[in-house]
Amino acid sequence: xxxxxxxxxxxxxxxxxxxxxxxxxxxxxxxxVAVLICIELMLNAINIxxxxxxxYITPNDFIGQIFSIFVITVAAAEVGVGLxxxxxxYRNKLSVNLDEFDWLKW
Amino acid sequence: MVExxxxxxxxxxxxxxxxxxxxxxxxxxxxxxxxxxxxxGMVLSCVIAxxxxxxVFTNHEFTEKPLVYSVRWFSMAGLNIDVGVQLDPxxxxxxxxxxxxxxxxFIYATxxxxxxxxxxxxxxxxxxxxxxxxxxxxSSNLLQMFVAWELVGLCSYLLIGFYSxxxxxxxxxxxxxxxxxxxxxxxxLGLLSLQIVFGTLNLTELAExxxxxxxxxTMGILTLIALLVFAGPIGKSGQFPLHVWLPDAMEGPxxxxxxxxxxxxxxxxxxxxxxxLFLFHEVPTAMELVAVTGGFTALFAASIAITQREIxxxxxxxxxxxxxxxxxxxxxxxxxxSMFHLWTHAFFKALMFLCAGSVLHALHHKADVWEMGGLIKxxxxxxxxxxxxxxxxxxxxxxxxxxxKDEILLAAFDTGxxxxxxxxxxxxxxxxxxxxxxxxxxxxxxxxxxxHPHESPLNMTLPLIALAVLSAVGGLVGTxxxxxxxxxxxxxxxxxxxxxxxxxxxSVVLALAGxxxxxxxxCADKTRAKAHALAERxxxxxxxxxxxxxxxxxxxxxxxxxxxxxxxxxYLFDIYVVDGxxxxxxxxxxxxxxxxxxxxxxxxLQNYALVFFLGVLAVAVVLAFTDPSTAAGLTGGVK
Numbered sequence: 001x002x003x004x005x006x007x008x009x010x011x012x013x014x015x016x017x018x019x020x021x022x023x024x025x026x027x028x029x030x031x032x033v034a035v036l037i038c039i040e041l042m043l044n045a046i047n048i049x050x051x052x053x054x055x056y057i058t059p060n061d062f063i064g065q066i067f068s069i070f071v072i073t074v075a076a077a078e079v080g081v082g083l084x085x086x087x088x089x090y091r092n093k094l095s096v097n098l099d100e101f102d103w104l105k106w
Numbered sequence: 107m108v109e110x111x112x113x114x115x116x117x118x119x120x121x122x123x124x125x126x127x128x129x130x131x132x133x134x135x136x137x138x139x140x141x142x143x144x145x146x147g148m149v150l151s152c153v154i155a156x157x158x159x160x161x162v163f164t165n166h167e168f169t170e171k172p173l174v175y176s177v178r179w180f181s182m183a184g185l186n187i188d189v190g191v192q193l194d195p196x197x198x199x200x201x202x203x204x205x206x207x208x209x210x211x212f213i214y215a216t217x218x219x220x221x222x223x224x225x226x227x228x229x230x231x232x233x234x235x236x237x238x239x240x241x242x243x244x245s246s247n248l249l250q251m252f253v254a255w256e257l258v259g260l261c262s263y264l265l266i267g268f269y270s271x272x273x274x275x276x277x278x279x280x281x282x283x284x285x286x287x288x289x290x291x292x293x294x295l296g297l298l299s300l301q302i303v304f305g306t307l308n309l310t311e312l313a314e315x316x317x318x319x320x321x322x323x324t325m326g327i328l329t330l331i332a333l334l335v336f337a338g339p340i341g342k343s344g345q346f347p348l349h350v351w352l353p354d355a356m357e358g359p360x361x362x363x364x365x366x367x368x369x370x371x372x373x374x375x376x377x378x379x380x381x382x383l384f385l386f387h388e389v390p391t392a393m394e395l396v397a398v399t400g401g402f403t404a405l406f407a408a409s410i411a412i413t414q415r416e417i418x419x420x421x422x423x424x425x426x427x428x429x430x431x432x433x434x435x436x437x438x439x440x441x442x443x444s445m446f447h448l449w450t451h452a453f454f455k456a457l458m459f460l461c462a463g464s465v466l467h468a469l470h471h472k473a474d475v476w477e478m479g480g481l482i483k484x485x486x487x488x489x490x491x492x493x494x495x496x497x498x499x500x501x502x503x504x505x506x507x508x509x510x511k512d513e514i515l516l517a518a519f520d521t522g523x524x525x526x527x528x529x530x531x532x533x534x535x536x537x538x539x540x541x542x543x544x545x546x547x548x549x550x551x552x553x554x555x556x557x558h559p560h561e562s563p564l565n566m567t568l569p570l571i572a573l574a575v576l577s578a579v580g581g582l583v584g585t586x587x588x589x590x591x592x593x594x595x596x597x598x599x600x601x602x603x604x605x606x607x608x609x610x611x612x613s614v615v616l617a618l619a620g621x622x623x624x625x626x627x628x629c630a631d632k633t634r635a636k637a638h639a640l641a642e643r644x645x646x647x648x649x650x651x652x653x654x655x656x657x658x659x660x661x662x663x664x665x666x667x668x669x670x671x672x673x674x675x676x677y678l679f680d681i682y683v684v685d686g687x688x689x690x691x692x693x694x695x696x697x698x699x700x701x702x703x704x705x706x707x708x709x710x711l712q713n714y715a716l717v718f719f720l721g722v723l724a725v726a727v728v729l730a731f732t733d734p735s736t737a738a739g740l741t742g743g744v745k
Contacts, residue, residue, distance in 0.1 A: 006294075023719060026712070026715055027712050027715055027716050027719070028712075035712075058621030066522075098710070098711060098712060099710075101710075101711070102708060102709030102710050103709060104707070104709040104711075105707055105708060
């Protein structure tokens, strides 16, 4: 019988895959909202990492949980600001296409 | 009273300083009140100084041990600077003389400056000038003295340039200040060296330590220090070759000239050398240099004064010459003779400058003596007091100058400096001649119809009379038969010279010969044809003397060639190296690198994110594939 035991490696692989998908999305998506979603993916990958490390390395402490709660909080705030900016840009340009936004240029 | 004055001699410089502050901050709008504050401050100072001097001169112990009151000014490790008051016969005499002459000059100035728009300011400067000089006189510490010294320089600058609407006055003020600065640099170096070598600048301690200087330093170093210190007096006392500022200093109002030339400023240098004579005394080379500088300056300036035409310029060169006498006496080691001449000179030179001021006042600032004449009839008080001054400076007994000049001649003769003695005697003859040339040209002879002189008001003539009396009798305190002066003011031990009748008679003959020659050339001969013929015959000497040996021109040429040339070089260096390479070069590098780097700023968010990611990747690769210790080193961690 195939014993199905989940170890740290599985978590890390899952997190790495999620992070990679998120990064790919951030670098390639044209839609600003999609980019924001991808950033969320990356952050969640990190959350998984934190929790996995906590569970397998220091099971008696709550360091990983606490950090991930921090990350979730910050992510919520970041998305709030990010979406507000996106809405503001959209009102000006009627577009959320990142290729059209190069105002930060010299 | 006397006790109080002696223990509170610090009031003497303080009162004029207070007058200065009061005038500047309170009474400036009220002219008469300002003048009153100024005069009152100085007169009160004079009263205290007189009492203190009386106290010192009735108590013989002060010739041995000065009365010093001092407080700590500041201290660091190895550097303790006191500020205080040192009373001994020399400083008491100076205090008395400076306050007395300054009081008279201040009173005179209330009349002379009448109607000047800067009346109050003028009197505030005068107060500060007096205060600075008095601070210098009472100093118990060389650094304190240096501060006062610089203050005196500052005040002279302010006062010489008082008529700041005149370009010549501004130039003269700058010249005085810069010339003195050149000299003060040497003085400062000298004082610093003294502090470094002997660890103190206190006059009494320094005198004690220098008397056995072998423990601290070598003869060579001490000579260097003495020469550096002497640089200051060369500038301030207008000795050759830094005398050039003094004749120009007459651009200031006449009371200022009188103050500078008689009571303050120029005698500061003589006083400083007199104060530090213990230093010079140990260094024969420096003593010789002081004597030769003094003797040469005396003769040199007298030879210039002979041909000058402006009344105050003649007097100015006469001052240079007389200060040379004082330096000569100091160089011969005779503090007595030097201070004695300083004392008598203060009276007759102040008198003559104030007389000159009175004349200029009457003639509306027409200064050429050839255009004057017969003034004594219209201005009897000014005229006759001037004559008294002339007799005093020429050295006719029993007027003041005779006794002090005699003392100097005697010192030169007794110490065996026959060349210097000859120079001094020749100077005495020339002094009598040029001074009486001035007197005969300006006061006697025919009146000029275009001049309408009138006698000056009472507040100007009274100081003249007082100074004339002092010039007449001021020398009687130190005659060879009653040598009070010699018993009080001396260096080392009192020097009792027997009256040398040969020198005495000789100097009288020289003085009378000078006066007679001047009478012959400028008074008896109405057309002055002989004088013109003489000038014509010795055209070369006359031109050289009239142009003051071209010293100013030489300095100017030196300035234009070397200073300006160097300045041009530095200008180019500044433009092309400092500005070009350093300033603009660095700016250009920054700008060009900016130009290059700005294309990397695409403004696209995802480009930035990609670069960021690649950077993280690079770090990760480095961390993964290098061995742990290098990685730790790179990240700054501990092995």
